[in-house]
Amino acid sequence: DVAVIPGADYSNQETPFYSSREADTLGQYGGIAVWTGGTQTTPINYAGLRATDVSSDLAWLWWTPYGITCDREGILYACGTDTTRRWVKSYSIFGNFAVEKDELPSLNSTSSPDQDGAPMEAPTDIALSPDEQWAYVIDMDAQRAFVFHNGPVSVDHSDLTPVNDYMLLANYPNPFNPETVISYQIPVAGHVEVSVYNIVGEKVATLVNTIQTAGHHEIRFTAQDLSSGIYFYVMRSQNFSAIRKMTLIK
Structure with missing residues (x-):
């Protein structure tokens, strides 16, 4: 299968598209490839890298169809x-590293079964409506189509770990090129500043400088215009401050 980002600028060599290949009969794993380097007028320059994720969920094991699609924000659905497996998950892609974001409710999911989810047996392909409020999943074994609606979101706070302390977490991935995600948490609402400095202490970016609500937060840092090397990101909020190191490799 092949997935492109709707409305994306494919005259830009950094705009990715994705392909999915099942495992072959010789035991070679399949997976998802991230393609960049070409354009819509010079596709010969495209080069692919295999997408990886922490749980190796995107290493396809069978020679069955593994459908993919993208939304306008570049989120990949697989x-x-x-x-x-027996699931449909969405991923944020950083370079060729995939970070799981969400999962459509599936009764038979092997990673996160939902008693109220669709009884998916072999979800084979997925499509989104033009307004991206509806998802349609074709199930090969059940010979059915499941329809999901993106309705109002509610959060059961009893399932969340309460935030009692300030904390700046390690960025992921690290090393990175050119994007990484920085996560942090604050126990009370207040002003937060997150900035990035180079090895000689010069500020190269301010990522956050505003009042935020209590809880967990994450931001995406893009170092497209920076050179390879070691950088430090610093978080300040109330009387708390913390610093961590990250490495940009181009």
């Missing part, structure tokens, strides 16, 4: 067809 169908886990075989009996070790």
Whole structure:
């Protein structure tokens, strides 16, 4: 399968598209490839890198269809067809590293079964409506189409770990090129500043400088215009401050 980002600028060599290939009969794993380097007029320059994720969920094990699609924000949706998956998950892609964002409710999911979810047996392909409020999943084994609606979101706070302390977490991935995610938490609402400095102490970016609510937060840092090397990101809020190191490799 192949997925492009709707409305994206494919005259830009950094705009990715994605392909999905199942495992072959010789035991070679399939997976998802991230393609960049070409354009819509010079596709010969495209080069692909295999997408990886922490749980290796995107290493396809069977020779069954694994459908993919993208939304306008570049979020990748992937169908886990075989009996070790039975889910449809969404991922943020940083370079060729995939960070899981969400999962459509699936009764038979092997990673996060939902008793109120769709009884998916082998979700094979997914499509989004033009307004991206509806998702349509084709199930090969059940020979059915499941329809999901993006309705109002509610949060059951009883399932969340309360935030009692200030904390600046390690960025991921690290090393990175050119994007990484920085996460942090604050126990009370207040002013937060997160800035990036180079090895000689010069500020190269201010990522956050505003009042935020209590809880967990994450921001994406893009170092497209910076050179390779070691950088430090610093968080300040109330009387708390913390610093961590990250490495940009181009």
